[in-house]
Amino acid sequence: MQLSINGVSHEFDIDEDMPLLWVLRDELKLTGTKFGCGGGFCGACTIHLDGQPMRGCLTPARFAVGKQITTIEGLSENGDHPLQKAWVEHNVPQCGYCQSGQLMSAAALLATNASPSDAEIDRAMTGNLCRCGTYPRIKAAIKTAAGKNVADNRGGKD
Amino acid sequence: MSNNQTIENVGRRRFLQLTGLSAGGLILGTALPGGGSAWASTAGKAGPLNLFVTVHSDDTVSIVCHRSEMGQGIRTALPQIVADELEADWHRVNVVQGLGDERYGSQNTDGSRSIRRFYDTMRTMGASARTMLEQAAAQQWKVPADECSAKNHAVVHTPSGRRLRFGELAAAAAAMPVPDAQSLRLKDSRQFNYIGKPVATVDAPDMVTGRAQFGQDVTFDNLLIASIERAPVLGSTIDKLDDSAARKVKGVVAIERLDGGAEPPAFKPLSGVAVLAHNTWTALKARKLLQISWSASSHDQHDSDSYLADLQRAVLEPGTTITNRGDVDTAESSASQSHQATYTVPYLAHATMEPPAATAQVSESGCEVWGCVQDPQSVQQQVAAALSMKPEQVTVNVTLLGGGFGRKSKPDFVVEAALLAKKMQRPVKVVWSREDDIRHDYYHAASVEHYRAGLDSDGHVDSWLQRAAFPSISGTFQAGIDHPSNSELGLGLTDLPYAIPNCRTETQRAEYHARIGWLRSVSNIQNAFGVCSFADELAHVSGQRPDSFLLQLIGPDRHVDPSQGDYKYSNYGEELDKFPLDTARLKNVLRRVAVKADLNLRGDHGKNSGEGWGIAVHRSFLSYVGIATKVQVQNGRMKIQEMHCVADVGLAVNPDRVRSQMEGAMIFGMSLALMGEIKMKNGAVSNSNFHDYQLLRMHQCPPLSVELVDSDAAPAGVGEPGVPPVAPSIANAVFAASGQRIRELPISKHLQVS
Ligand code: FES
Ligand code: FES
Numbered sequence: 001m002q003l004s005i006n007g008v009s010h011e012f013d014i015d016e017d018m019p020l021l022w023v024l025r026d027e028l029k030l031t032g033t034k035f036g037c038g039g040g041f042c043g044a045c046t047i048h049l050d051g052q053p054m055r056g057c058l059t060p061a062r063f064a065v066g067k068q069i070t071t072i073e074g075l076s077e078n079g080d081h082p083l084q085k086a087w088v089e090h091n092v093p094q095c096g097y098c099q100s101g102q103l104m105s106a107a108a109l110l111a112t113n114a115s116p117s118d119a120e121i122d123r124a125m126t127g128n129l130c131r132c133g134t135y136p137r138i139k140a141a142i143k144t145a146a147g148k149n150v151a152d153n154r155g156g157k158d
Numbered sequence: 159m160s161n162n163q164t165i166e167n168v169g170r171r172r173f174l175q176l177t178g179l180s181a182g183g184l185i186l187g188t189a190l191p192g193g194g195s196a197w198a199s200t201a202g203k204a205g206p207l208n209l210f211v212t213v214h215s216d217d218t219v220s221i222v223c224h225r226s227e228m229g230q231g232i233r234t235a236l237p238q239i240v241a242d243e244l245e246a247d248w249h250r251v252n253v254v255q256g257l258g259d260e261r262y263g264s265q266n267t268d269g270s271r272s273i274r275r276f277y278d279t280m281r282t283m284g285a286s287a288r289t290m291l292e293q294a295a296a297q298q299w300k301v302p303a304d305e306c307s308a309k310n311h312a313v314v315h316t317p318s319g320r321r322l323r324f325g326e327l328a329a330a331a332a333a334m335p336v337p338d339a340q341s342l343r344l345k346d347s348r349q350f351n352y353i354g355k356p357v358a359t360v361d362a363p364d365m366v367t368g369r370a371q372f373g374q375d376v377t378f379d380n381l382l383i384a385s386i387e388r389a390p391v392l393g394s395t396i397d398k399l400d401d402s403a404a405r406k407v408k409g410v411v412a413i414e415r416l417d418g419g420a421e422p423p424a425f426k427p428l429s430g431v432a433v434l435a436h437n438t439w440t441a442l443k444a445r446k447l448l449q450i451s452w453s454a455s456s457h458d459q460h461d462s463d464s465y466l467a468d469l470q471r472a473v474l475e476p477g478t479t480i481t482n483r484g485d486v487d488t489a490e491s492s493a494s495q496s497h498q499a500t501y502t503v504p505y506l507a508h509a510t511m512e513p514p515a516a517t518a519q520v521s522e523s524g525c526e527v528w529g530c531v532q533d534p535q536s537v538q539q540q541v542a543a544a545l546s547m548k549p550e551q552v553t554v555n556v557t558l559l560g561g562g563f564g565r566k567s568k569p570d571f572v573v574e575a576a577l578l579a580k581k582m583q584r585p586v587k588v589v590w591s592r593e594d595d596i597r598h599d600y601y602h603a604a605s606v607e608h609y610r611a612g613l614d615s616d617g618h619v620d621s622w623l624q625r626a627a628f629p630s631i632s633g634t635f636q637a638g639i640d641h642p643s644n645s646e647l648g649l650g651l652t653d654l655p656y657a658i659p660n661c662r663t664e665t666q667r668a669e670y671h672a673r674i675g676w677l678r679s680v681s682n683i684q685n686a687f688g689v690c691s692f693a694d695e696l697a698h699v700s701g702q703r704p705d706s707f708l709l710q711l712i713g714p715d716r717h718v719d720p721s722q723g724d725y726k727y728s729n730y731g732e733e734l735d736k737f738p739l740d741t742a743r744l745k746n747v748l749r750r751v752a753v754k755a756d757l758n759l760r761g762d763h764g765k766n767s768g769e770g771w772g773i774a775v776h777r778s779f780l781s782y783v784g785i786a787t788k789v790q791v792q793n794g795r796m797k798i799q800e801m802h803c804v805a806d807v808g809l810a811v812n813p814d815r816v817r818s819q820m821e822g823a824m825i826f827g828m829s830l831a832l833m834g835e836i837k838m839k840n841g842a843v844s845n846s847n848f849h850d851y852q853l854l855r856m857h858q859c860p861p862l863s864v865e866l867v868d869s870d871a872a873p874a875g876v877g878e879p880g881v882p883p884v885a886p887s888i889a890n891a892v893f894a895a896s897g898q899r900i901r902e903l904p905i906s907k908h909l910q911v912s
Pocket of ligand 2: 028093094096097098101128129131132133134229511560561
């Protein structure tokens with residue numbers, strides 16, 4: 001089967017039910033998309049399908065045929081998506097494991113809502129768990145990327 | 159670059175061939191791969207003082223981080239210390255992850271120890287390398303060494319202004335004798351370039367682009383993936399196995415049994431059946447088709463609810479006395495007021511965002527593993543024992559850890575990979591699923607603690623009895639241990655910092671029925687929940703504001719030594735001289751956190767607003783942390799509205815990472831206080847994934863603040879000490895808001911949390 005991933009078309013000889021998470025990680029060795037729960041609970045596997053945020057662990061490969069798959073590796077050419085820059089500026093990651101998924105969810109949010117409110121950020125991001133507890137910085141970084149003033153004390157730079 | 163390439167490059171022998179140790183650099187015992195993306199370094203032949211720094215002729219400097227990165231920022235902070243003393247330019251520093259090697263000293267990355275144990279060592283390493291560069295320059299210029307000093311990646315001859323870059327001196331410096339540690343000149347703290355500064359996390363750029371490599375991400379061309387169905391009950395083994403359906407799944411390569419071995423469980427793998435396939439999906443799918451019947455186990459009657467109910471009865475009975483000051487019984491009989499309460503905390507799971515994973519390859523000469531491990535030397539030992547090898551035959555490459563919290567100090571999952579790789583004669587990666595992780599953890603002990611206090615007519619606490627019952631971690635490693643250990647009691651109980659004339663600590667019997675392990679802050683979780691909740695209860699009973707009551711309870715400024723008779727207080731393995739239990743620092747944190755809260759709401763129970771504040775202060779891992787929490791309780795629902803942290807961790811090497819650890823600790827503490835509960839029935843864990851073992855989500859996370867106390871005291875622990883005061887501060891706030899006292903976690907048992 002043929003899948004378009006980060007703008008490149010790839011041919012796979014796989015079980016068409018294989019979730020995209022494993023197609024990416026095991027077949028294509030594109031390991032930026034993470035395995036956190038396999039059940040749609042954590043968002044670590046978030047990718048975009050034609051720009052929509054999807055759980056890679058629950059999306060069978062056949063569902064993506066003819067669609068554009070975007071992963072964290074394809075979010076920007078040089079790691080310079082405004083969110084990636086804001087993430088580094090706020091020193092968001094702790095262990096980093098959830099962050100691909102967080103960024104993909106946040107990118108999908110900003111693509112449809114250029115300046116989300118706190119409640120809108122909460123709604124868009126609530127499916128993404130972070131065990132290390134980087135939520136305040138994620139929120140601050142999303143606001144920075146959205147060009148908003150972050151005038152609160154919820155984490156961020158020293 | 160493919161992952162395969164990375165792994166190949168960092169193999170020990172290959173690497174030595176590649177570099178030949180002949181790059182002409184100053185190599186202080188550490189050979190380093192070129193390129194800079196490598197995950198491992200190879201310890202060389204020099205002594206342990208010289209293992210961390212390499213200066214290359216191209217002017218870059220490689221610094222080894224020998225401790226595991228799990229989000230605490232240690233791959234930034236330790237090299238930051240070295241670079242400072244070295245006078246290196248941080249932008250030319252390349253951080254290299256150390257292999258497991260005892261010459262580094264302890265690599266056991268837990269106990270919030272990395273900075274406090276290695277701060278001095280890292281400075282020495284940096285200063286030693288700097289001195290060698292200065293001496294090399296002096297030799298070249300034929301001037302006295304004391305006229306030469308390193309500054310910003312170069313050595314300058316002060317009288318003449320001549321200057322040589324580090325890279326130009328690399329070869330000559332490598333030939334210098336390693337200076338005597340005593341002769342080294344360390345910087346004055348006013349000259350620090352990086353120590354105490356919020357240096358950006360070195361791994362952040364890779365983490366936001368998906369390039370960072372975790373244990374789950376390791377891959378080889380001919381790798382097999384193993385998914386293991388493990389015995390649901392500890393001690394149970396495979397009785398019957400029908401794997402015919404699983405074998406028929408296309409892509410399944412093998413099905414192998416793993417034997418758990420005898421109890422105590424220690425770091426041994428559990429009994430299980432491994433399905434090995436070319437990809438994870440196939441292994442997971444085929445595993446579901448296994449038909450296994452498991453043997454009976456002595457633990458298969460275990461029920462966590464009735465176990466806790468038993469402990470709740472047991473703690474009301476006299477137990478084994480551990481410490482005893484004054485005469486509690488006589489004091490109780492003359493108390494004008496007395497109060498008692500029992501606190502319960504359930505089993506908890508680590509639930510690191512990255513489930514455990516390890517990759518192994520076994521050859522005749524040894525075994526090489528790649529994994530998200532907190533203690534690579536323990537991996538060497540355990541894998542060597544399982545494969546009948548010597549530890550030095552086991553090469554351990556430490557990847558990034560997608561969270562650790564103590565889970566990844568237990569190398570059972572690496573032993574699984576090694577055993578399977580040996581059987582298969584090819585590389586195997588063992589992938590734990592979330593269900594595996596939740597059901598086969600080394601759990602934080604379920605616990606019950608009983609407290610009793612007598613107050614005199616002025617409302618002063620005259621006697622305090624504390625009695626703990628929980629299965630000891632030691633029981634998982636050593637047969638016959640069925641009481642909390644002295645070291646677990648020393649995490650917040652026997653080191654009670656209160657000035658109470660009569661005080662006794664007792665334990666009650668509690669046997670293990672599951673693997674018990676250390677979870678971020680260990681028994682401080684239940685000890686601080688009990689102590690800080692009970693103290694708040696006493697403030698209320700005696701009609702005083704919690705902060706003024708606590709200040710009085712802590713009493714005069716002094717250094718407390720909890721050792722008593724046979725009981726030796728371990729003080730987190732440090733000398734009390736260097737890291738005293740200092741009540742002045744505890745009170746300072748208390749005062750500073752109390753002003754964040756409106757403690758006048760006490761007694762009002764937020765009658766109008768449903769709002770209330772709670773505070774808790776606790777010393778653990780040699781640091782002092784206070785938490786103030788505001789909650790709203792209405793119609794059986796509670797919500798945390800804001801939370802503040804004041805922390806005195808001594809010198810903060812990287813204040814931004816200290817803050818982020820405190821932010822994370824508050825969120826970790828909220829998860830466990832509000833929702834954390836592992837349940838066991840018929841010996842097996844009932845939870846399975848994040849829907850029934852819930853963690854705090856963004857919409858539940860209130861605004862947080864962190865205030866660090868400016869301190870030049872010796873750097874103390876950071877990763878753990880933020881956690882213990884969180885749960886009691888929330889429970890105290892719930893009481894202030896509603897009059898409802900939470901004595902049993904999680905709070906979701908009593909109130910709907912939103
Ligand atoms: S791995 Fe897909 S939602 Fe958790
Ligand atoms: S940064 Fe570790 S789980 Fe989010």
